[in-house]
Amino acid sequence: xxxxxxxxxxxxxxxxxxxxxxxxxxxxxxxxxxxxxxxxxxxxxxxxxxxxxxxxxxxxxxxxxxxxxxxxxxxxxxxxxxxxxxxxxxxxxxxxxxxxxxxxxxxxxxxxxxxxxxxxxxxxxxxxxxxxxxxxxxxxxxxxxxxxxxxxxxxxxxxxxxxxxxxxxxxxxxxxxxxxxxxxxxxxxxxxxxxxxxxxxxxxxxxxxxxxxxxxxxxxxxxxxxxxxxxxxxxxxxxxxxxxxxxxxxxxxxxxxxxxxxxxxxxxxxxxxxxxxxxxxxxxxxxxxxxxxxxxxxxxxxxxxxxxxxxxxxxxxxxxxxxxxxxxxxxxxxxxxxxxxxxxxxxxxxx
Amino acid sequence: xxxxxxxxxxxxxxxxxxxxxxxxxxxxxxxxxxxxxxxxxxxxxxxxxxxxxxxxxxxxxxxxxxxxxxxxxxxxxxxxxxxxxxxxxxxxxxxxxxxxxxxxxxxxxxxxxxxxxxxxxxxxxxxxxxxxxxxxxxxxxxxxxxxxxxxxxxxxxxxxxxxxxxxxxxxxxxxxxxxxxxxxxxxxxxxxxxxxxxxxxxxxxxxxxxxxxxxxxxxxxxxxxxxxxxxxxxxxxxxxxxxxxxxxxxxxxxxxxxxxxxxxxxxxxxxxxxxxxxxxxxxxxxxxxxxxxxxxxxxxxxxxxxxxxxxxxxxxxxxxxxxxxxxxxxxxxxxxxxxxxxxxxxxxxxx
Numbered sequence: 229x230x231x232x233x234x235x236x237x238x239x240x241x242x243x244x245x246x247x248x249x250x251x252x253x254x255x256x257x258x259x260x261x262x263x264x265x266x267x268x269x270x271x272x273x274x275x276x277x278x279x280x281x282x283x284x285x286x287x288x289x290x291x292x293x294x295x296x297x298x299x300x301x302x303x304x305x306x307x308x309x310x311x312x313x314x315x316x317x318x319x320x321x322x323x324x325x326x327x328x329x330x331x332x333x334x335x336x337x338x339x340x341x342x343x344x345x346x347x348x349x350x351x352x353x354x355x356x357x358x359x360x361x362x363x364x365x366x367x368x369x370x371x372x373x374x375x376x377x378x379x380x381x382x383x384x385x386x387x388x389x390x391x392x393x394x395x396x397x398x399x400x401x402x403x404x405x406x407x408x409x410x411x412x413x414x415x416x417x418x419x420x421x422x423x424x425x426x427x428x429x430x431x432x433x434x435x436x437x438x439x440x441x442x443x444x445x446x447x448x449x450x451x452x453x454x455x456x457x458x459x460x461x462x463x464x465x466x467x468x469x470x471x472x473x474x475x476x477x478x479x480x481x482x483x484x485x486x487x488x489x490x491x492x493x494x495x496x497x498x499x500x501x502x503x504x505x506x507x508x509x510x511x512x513x514x515x516x517x518x519x520x521x522x523x524x525x526x527x528x529x530x531x532x533x534x535x536x537x538x539x540x541x542x543x544x545x546x547x548x549x550x551x552x553x554x555x556x557x558x559x560x561x562x563x564x565x566x567x568x569x570x571x572x573x574x575x576x577x578x579x
Numbered sequence: 580x581x582x583x584x585x586x587x588x589x590x591x592x593x594x595x596x597x598x599x600x601x602x603x604x605x606x607x608x609x610x611x612x613x614x615x616x617x618x619x620x621x622x623x624x625x626x627x628x629x630x631x632x633x634x635x636x637x638x639x640x641x642x643x644x645x646x647x648x649x650x651x652x653x654x655x656x657x658x659x660x661x662x663x664x665x666x667x668x669x670x671x672x673x674x675x676x677x678x679x680x681x682x683x684x685x686x687x688x689x690x691x692x693x694x695x696x697x698x699x700x701x702x703x704x705x706x707x708x709x710x711x712x713x714x715x716x717x718x719x720x721x722x723x724x725x726x727x728x729x730x731x732x733x734x735x736x737x738x739x740x741x742x743x744x745x746x747x748x749x750x751x752x753x754x755x756x757x758x759x760x761x762x763x764x765x766x767x768x769x770x771x772x773x774x775x776x777x778x779x780x781x782x783x784x785x786x787x788x789x790x791x792x793x794x795x796x797x798x799x800x801x802x803x804x805x806x807x808x809x810x811x812x813x814x815x816x817x818x819x820x821x822x823x824x825x826x827x828x829x830x831x832x833x834x835x836x837x838x839x840x841x842x843x844x845x846x847x848x849x850x851x852x853x854x855x856x857x858x859x860x861x862x863x864x865x866x867x868x869x870x871x872x873x874x875x876x877x878x879x880x881x882x883x884x885x886x887x888x889x890x891x892x893x894x895x896x897x898x899x900x901x902x903x904x905x906x907x908x909x910x911x912x913x914x915x916x917x918x919x920x921x922x923x924x925x926x927x928x929x930x
Contacts (some may be wrong), residue, residue, distance in 0.1 A: 493857060499854050499856065501849060501853070502850065502853060505823075508868035510870070513867075516864075517859035517862060519860060521836070
């Protein structure tokens, strides 16, 4: 692609959304199109930017944009059948009509699942200033999952030294970072994940005090009592269902729960009944739902905190990168069943 | 009883707890005993007080203290089979070994369901200083439910002018007051209750903007959309189950929920499945469980706020008073199914 110049008309491989689905999206609900072309130039007078996509992020909530049934996410964000899907990504600007960007800038933000994208609203893009770290990190530790983990631990959860912290989906894009942040603060941190390999990762590489495979625990309540004999101060919730129900039994009085997702409940026809919601009142718990959306202002704090740790290898970030846009559908769908090992990313191109 | 003097040995009618039950307590799980006597004098050298009980409060959570199965309330608080039950009440001190109290003082706090009680830990009693209002109010608007309503609206919920506020169990001991507090702050306030008579009370006497009978709504989501076309800012939660599920669909982004009870879920073998917990994250809701326990410090504020309103008739408090200790079991058990109309109280004796 290096030979292409601004103004050239080139082939633009795309991942196209077939149609809305009921329940789990499958690989076949997406297909690769090689018939589109794109002119590597922004329309004259527009404030758009034309980018070459490098890394695409696979995020759990993308499934809502593919679903037929009503979902908590507004219809207006849903994918359009016959068009490429979109999501967070890292890209290089090839041409710009926007005063904030020039050709050659590296950015992260919402982009299309295709080789090149014309981005209509570049105001929402973040310019990448630090390139001594892996550019893929801007889909994860230095991108949206980073903001989510930072906000959950430092702001929403007000986590402090000595807290007993439990993190579900702990080896995922957000969880692995939330756990490391809590460790840096001086907490006791235990994570749950869905395989022995992930548990080993948490204990041996990511510095969690302990970890367990929730699929091998017949009794989640008993498992939590094993790791938190005195109860949980703060729970970083990403899975919902039976895990949340067991956690409610094990929270300390005045405990806090930050909820940024409930992936176990996204694709079942009827959510699991929670038996223990009464504990919210009896234990006077505080539960806060949050997403990165309300915490963009923390991005400078995230960079300031985490960049030195990355450079000193004091924070580790595990990525599961597949090579090539055509591997995108498999990687995305695999994420919904936890097939990924760390942050799931699709590499589309090098700089 | 007026003839009895300190030191007399008198008959002490009691409501005795038979044994732990599964599910709903019934009237027959309690019985009246007329065989006990009590000496109207504190044991020499003790710091106890001996009181004559006047009003006894019926509270929803008392059922947990009667239940065999494990409950969110610790076993140590449970009633003892063969002994009288206890709860909040208003009483007059007949004899005192405690430096803070003298004979003739009126107090409210935890006491026994009997004519006379020896209170071992008088430090937890509140002395009643304002007697120009009904003494029964110290089981309600000027007692624990008052603290709960005040804390929920002014502290936990941070309710402010213009908020759209929904209150379930709105004609009950706490709800009727929470709604009036929210109205005083300049909110739009809608309540739900379980009969047309209660709905009329809310609209015509308690100043709610609107109210509905949840038992007559086939679709609670539709009902809430009718009253809150733009969504709910603050929900004062006391019932749980299907109502909470419907409310989650109708909360505004960044809405707040204060939970001080979930009475609909207390006596069913398996709690109802909530389908909409995902909205906690997507709408970035804040949910806080609370009980009066953490808010005793607000009691002076409650008195300062509410006493002038009571005297000017700007706040109304509806009570359902049965006369005579022997009516206690029926009144208490009726509360669990919503048979009461306003705050349920048992009058044991006059001053």
